[in-house]
Amino acid sequence: MSDVITLAHGSGGRKTSELIAELFKKNLGNEYFTADDAAVMPRPEGKIAMSTDGFIVSPWEFNGGNIGKLSICGTVNDLACMGAKPLYLTCSYIVEEGFPVADLEKIAQAMGETCKKAGVKIVAGDTKVAGKGQVDKVFITTAGVGVIADGVNLSGANAKPGDKIIVTGDVGRHGTCILLARDEYGIDADVKSDCAPLWDAVEAVLEVCPEMHVIRDATRGGVGTVLYEICDQSGVGIDINSEAVPVAPEVRGVTGMLGLEPLYLACEGTMVMFCPAEFADKVVEALRKTEHAKGAAIIGEVTAENKGRVVMTTSIGGKTYLPQPGNELLPRIC
Amino acid sequence: MSTIEEARSYLENYDGPDFRIMEVCGTHTHEIFRQGIRRILSPKISLISGPGCPVCVTPVSFIDEAVYLALEKGCTITTFGDLVRVPGSKMSLAGARAKGAKIKVVYAPFDAVKLAQDNPDEQVVFLSVGFETTTPSDVIAVKKAMNAGLKNFSILTANKTMPGAYEAMGKSCDAFLYPGHVHAITGTRICKDMCDKGVSGVIAGFTGSELLTALAVAVKKHSEGKPFFVNCYPRVVKDEGSPAAVAMVDRFMEPCDAEWRGIGTIPMSGMQLRDEYAEFDARKKYSVPDLKPEYKTACRCGDVLQGKITPNQCPLFGKACNPDHPVGACMVSDEGACSAFYMYGGDL
Numbered sequence: 001m002s003d004v005i006t007l008a009h010g011s012g013g014r015k016t017s018e019l020i021a022e023l024f025k026k027n028l029g030n031e032y033f034t035a036d037d038a039a040v041m042p043r044p045e046g047k048i049a050m051s052t053d054g055f056i057v058s059p060w061e062f063n064g065g066n067i068g069k070l071s072i073c074g075t076v077n078d079l080a081c082m083g084a085k086p087l088y089l090t091c092s093y094i095v096e097e098g099f100p101v102a103d104l105e106k107i108a109q110a111m112g113e114t115c116k117k118a119g120v121k122i123v124a125g126d127t128k129v130a131g132k133g134q135v136d137k138v139f140i141t142t143a144g145v146g147v148i149a150d151g152v153n154l155s156g157a158n159a160k161p162g163d164k165i166i167v168t169g170d171v172g173r174h175g176t177c178i179l180l181a182r183d184e185y186g187i188d189a190d191v192k193s194d195c196a197p198l199w200d201a202v203e204a205v206l207e208v209c210p211e212m213h214v215i216r217d218a219t220r221g222g223v224g225t226v227l228y229e230i231c232d233q234s235g236v237g238i239d240i241n242s243e244a245v246p247v248a249p250e251v252r253g254v255t256g257m258l259g260l261e262p263l264y265l266a267c268e269g270t271m272v273m274f275c276p277a278e279f280a281d282k283v284v285e286a287l288r289k290t291e292h293a294k295g296a297a298i299i300g301e302v303t304a305e306n307k308g309r310v311v312m313t314t315s316i317g318g319k320t321y322l323p324q325p326g327n328e329l330l331p332r333i334c
Numbered sequence: 335m336s337t338i339e340e341a342r343s344y345l346e347n348y349d350g351p352d353f354r355i356m357e358v359c360g361t362h363t364h365e366i367f368r369q370g371i372r373r374i375l376s377p378k379i380s381l382i383s384g385p386g387c388p389v390c391v392t393p394v395s396f397i398d399e400a401v402y403l404a405l406e407k408g409c410t411i412t413t414f415g416d417l418v419r420v421p422g423s424k425m426s427l428a429g430a431r432a433k434g435a436k437i438k439v440v441y442a443p444f445d446a447v448k449l450a451q452d453n454p455d456e457q458v459v460f461l462s463v464g465f466e467t468t469t470p471s472d473v474i475a476v477k478k479a480m481n482a483g484l485k486n487f488s489i490l491t492a493n494k495t496m497p498g499a500y501e502a503m504g505k506s507c508d509a510f511l512y513p514g515h516v517h518a519i520t521g522t523r524i525c526k527d528m529c530d531k532g533v534s535g536v537i538a539g540f541t542g543s544e545l546l547t548a549l550a551v552a553v554k555k556h557s558e559g560k561p562f563f564v565n566c567y568p569r570v571v572k573d574e575g576s577p578a579a580v581a582m583v584d585r586f587m588e589p590c591d592a593e594w595r596g597i598g599t600i601p602m603s604g605m606q607l608r609d610e611y612a613e614f615d616a617r618k619k620y621s622v623p624d625l626k627p628e629y630k631t632a633c634r635c636g637d638v639l640q641g642k643i644t645p646n647q648c649p650l651f652g653k654a655c656n657p658d659h660p661v662g663a664c665m666v667s668d669e670g671a672c673s674a675f676y677m678y679g680g681d682l
Contacts, residue, residue: 185441259668309679316542317342318370321679326657 010129084146175265360387360669382641498603521575596636
């Protein structure tokens with residue numbers, strides 16, 4: 001196979017078949033992975049959830065992952081947020097002419113490994129090659145289907161006054177990692193993206209608390225944006241305690257220097273959960289036993305007052321609104 | 335009980351004479367709102383966000399000059415991001431960019447020098463705004479450009495100094511919360527002189543606990559009834575300040591009258607490049623005409639900066655003027671009183 005992707009790789013001809021066989025099938029193959037026009041799978045029992053997401057992160061490779069891993073985690077986590085066990089994914093690549101084949105292989109490898117961890121299968125895919133300069137290196141879109149267990153009913157509209165709010169880990173790591181990877185600020189710090197598939201964490205939580213009200217992935221806009229979304233959707237207020245929000249010391253260092261609020265930086269492996277108060281401790285305990293939620297913590301609760309606002313108690317005991325989400329700090333973060 | 339808890343409890347329960355203290359540092363303003371400090375204070379204590387955010391006090395005519403350089407002279411304007419959205423009399427720099435002007439956001443003046451070095455065909459102008467804290471890095475940028483023999487780099491100055499503002503604002507408050515970083519450069523002599531003239535103040539650091547402590551000290555001293563000055567940030571602010579930084583600025587710059595948006599001209603409260611560095615002074619290099627814009631607005635930023643009203647008493651606040659569509663400069667920068675009030679809910 002050649003060293004770089006050429007327009008011929010996207011032509012649908014021999015080169016395309018070569019790419020599928022040597023690169024994608026090798027890393028992503030499974031019993032449903034198809035060379036036909038559509039994949040055929042058995043019908044799952046119960047309600048299904050379906051989601052899709054596009055990934056254009058720049059740079060495509062970062063500390064803790066790459067666009068391939070991210071494209072699996074993103075869709076798997078979106079499904080998980082609805083309580084759906086992820087089953088099948090499709091993926092579509094748009095690759096820039098001249099992109100190294102070895103790098104594409106790295107991406108496919110990361111996707112294969114992440115699929116295994118998440119227990120999900122890629123069943124169909126597509127590859128298009130765009131001329132040099134028409135796309136920046138590689139863009140990926142994944143779509144996924146998952147199955148929801150009976151009795152699980154999660155929605156951003158379900159938060160109730162008294163609910164405890166839990167984050168599954170420390171906040172703002174992916175955003176900080178990408179910001180450093182762009183190297184625009186001349187800051188040297190070792191911040192690893194939290195990018196991870198979280199179905200196992202959600203599964204563990206639903207086992208101890210099937211009545212869970214809301215689960216949401218804190219990706220673009222971070223935890224702060226999620227809190228405001230849920231306030232709006234559920235018509236409630238939120239109180240959070242800034243001291244209780246877990247932030248890694250290296251993230252605190254970088255954001256402190258740049259005057260950024262970690263609550264508004266993207267996460268790719270951290271969720272926000274709203275659960276009835278009596279289950280909160282059990283949920284945190286269950287989360288902490290899973291691989292990617294060892295730092296789970298209760299950060300606040302839902303209130304009937306201050307509808308539509310997030311009130312934060314600060315480290316010195318003051319109270320202030322968490323600012324409303326503003327403009328995207330960084331474009332192309334996922 | 336920790337010192338912080340003591341300070342908080344003192345400020346919460348204070349029941350002495352009314353006390354008005356003005357912070358004159360944008361970072362203080364931002365931090366005071368972010369930490370919810372106003373809510374802690376007894377109703378007898380009011381905090382006024384004075385003219386300490388460099389973006390907020392930058393006059394309309396300065397934006398017009400930058401727009402003129404960009405559109406009429408084809409210069410590449412380099413600036414801190416906040417200034418891009420500040421309204422001029424006809425347009426902001428963002429507006430000029432939409433008309434094809436080259437406006438680039440930089441994080442430090444040296445980035446602008448590097449841009450000039452890397453692009454010898456472009457005339458690069460850096461918008462030099464700020465107080466004693468940032469002026470040294472502006473003149474170091476000029477020095478770097480001079481040493482590199484650059485003919486395509488200059489700065490448009492709107493640098494300001496604090497003492498004039500203290501004197502002009504002295505009657506608006508009972509005491510100042512002096513900006514720690516300014517006095518890390520200038521030292522404490524100015525504050526002591528002010529105290530001799532009957533103007534009180536404390537120098538404060540920037541964390542929540544440093545701010546609470548400094549406020550508690552100020553309130554306590556005020557209730558003793560005599561003019562006072564206390565340096566509550568001694569780990570950073572030394573009496574002598576930074577003589578090296580002061581000397582560096584003095585070599586390149588001299589005081590001049592300066593216009594403060596919403597307040598007017600304060601004599602000798604600005605800094606401009608000395609004549610021998612005229613080739614780096616964009617105003618002289620491009621013979622920028624004396625722009626005296628007519629600018630009518632219902633915006634009451636000036637009254638906010640002088641503590642005459644709180645941001646939400648301005649008729650535009652939160653309506654015509656909000657962070658997405660700022661009318662006044664105080665709504666543009668995160669350090670502006672109106673923006674901080676809006677974001678963190680000053681009326682909470």
